[in-house]
Amino acid sequence: MVAAADPRAREAATMLPVYGHLPFVPKRATGCDIITTDGRRILDLYGAHAVVALGYSHPHLINAITEQSRSLLFQSNVVALDVRAQAAEKLIGVAPRNLRHVFFVNSGAEANENALRMACIATGRYKVLAITQGFHGRTAAAGAVTWNSDPWYGFPQKPFDVDFIPRDDCDAAKAMIDKNVAAVIVEPVQGVAGAYDLSQEFLTTLRERTATQGALLIADEVQSGVGRCGQFFAVQVYGIEPDILTSAKALGGGIPCGALLCTKQLAGRFGPGDMGSTFGGGPVAAAAIVAVIDSIDRENLLANVRAREAQIREQCVVGPVRKIQGMGLLLGLHCDRPAIEVRDALLEHDVLTGTSADPDVIRILAPLVLEPRHVDHLAHALESMAPPTI
Numbered sequence: 001m002v003a004a005a006d007p008r009a010r011e012a013a014t015m016l017p018v019y020g021h022l023p024f025v026p027k028r029a030t031g032c033d034i035i036t037t038d039g040r041r042i043l044d045l046y047g048a049h050a051v052v053a054l055g056y057s058h059p060h061l062i063n064a065i066t067e068q069s070r071s072l073l074f075q076s077n078v079v080a081l082d083v084r085a086q087a088a089e090k091l092i093g094v095a096p097r098n099l100r101h102v103f104f105v106n107s108g109a110e111a112n113e114n115a116l117r118m119a120c121i122a123t124g125r126y127k128v129l130a131i132t133q134g135f136h137g138r139t140a141a142a143g144a145v146t147w148n149s150d151p152w153y154g155f156p157q158k159p160f161d162v163d164f165i166p167r168d169d170c171d172a173a174k175a176m177i178d179k180n181v182a183a184v185i186v187e188p189v190q191g192v193a194g195a196y197d198l199s200q201e202f203l204t205t206l207r208e209r210t211a212t213q214g215a216l217l218i219a220d221e222v223q224s225g226v227g228r229c230g231q232f233f234a235v236q237v238y239g240i241e242p243d244i245l246t247s248a249k250a251l252g253g254g255i256p257c258g259a260l261l262c263t264k265q266l267a268g269r270f271g272p273g274d275m276g277s278t279f280g281g282g283p284v285a286a287a288a289i290v291a292v293i294d295s296i297d298r299e300n301l302l303a304n305v306r307a308r309e310a311q312i313r314e315q316c317v318v319g320p321v322r323k324i325q326g327m328g329l330l331l332g333l334h335c336d337r338p339a340i341e342v343r344d345a346l347l348e349h350d351v352l353t354g355t356s357a358d359p360d361v362i363r364i365l366a367p368l369v370l371e372p373r374h375v376d377h378l379a380h381a382l383e384s385m386a387p388p389t390i
């Protein structure tokens, strides 16, 4: 029974019942730890859906958004702002070299929505290819390119023709990408699917084939980006330059924001009024983006991500875990029993992980500031789990 004053009961009474709740209520959080209302300290390896890249209460991020809120909380895109220009410059500075222009939005779905629209406008074509098992968001266009979205999609028709390339099938990619295709949208490491890292050969094929057929390659890095895969963007691990890249989640470290990056050539096709977003690139979001990018650089967090990945791969194929897939701190742990059982058992050991669309895979989306002792904690918790119930 949940007490009446408990926010779980109050949310259930007042909000749409579309989210399941975990069995704790956070009171505050710091670094990688959540402190609950009943005094538990939970190690958060799920990072609030891959959002809290710098961990909780990071001083540089808190100072940046506090100072920005005091001086100018909000202004729209009808005026230019130093902090917004800085955020765009910083983002271009860490992106693949061909991506020279930014459009700021508020979420991953909004970034993808605009990327797909941009592709249709720029090519004059109305067919989009996506990859099986991919996830791109819950709005009209982003949902249309999401694998298996039919149960929740709800619109009578999709805004363009959609087909799905079987993941890692290079021959299918070559056959399907033709001169009718406006764009291929791909998560280099498929997050919701269970942190499945697509093969180098497949991504190279997508890049080459889209280029020869006049289609655009859109990299959805909403989950895989902002340092999570050991480079600022996962495409940089693969050495691929997409035509459009979308980012959100960790970009503001917890302040809602998103961005679409594109080539100079594409940017040249758009003018005043062609795109817009009231809150996109607001000053507090822009200050957060600057603080996140600066902190990743100053604290050498890309190297930390790679070191913690190596440590997890070495120490955590224990207990229920049979193998590990993914990249950096976007990892999928294949288990010998239902992932939800493992997630729940780990939570009893005060370790929070996530599930995924693969029922055997638990997901690690830890803050990039993860420390060696945190990985030790995870390894011990996995080791101490009882064998599967038969």
Ligand SMILES: Cc1ncc(COP(=O)(O)O)c(C=O)c1O
Pocket: 106, 107, 108, 109, 110, 112, 135, 136, 137, 138, 187, 191, 192, 220, 221, 222, 223, 224, 248, 249
């Ligand atoms: C790869 C990917 N793209 C897009 C989205 C949608 O992002 P948002 O929930 O910010 O709209 C998500 C969210 O999980 C995602 O993982």
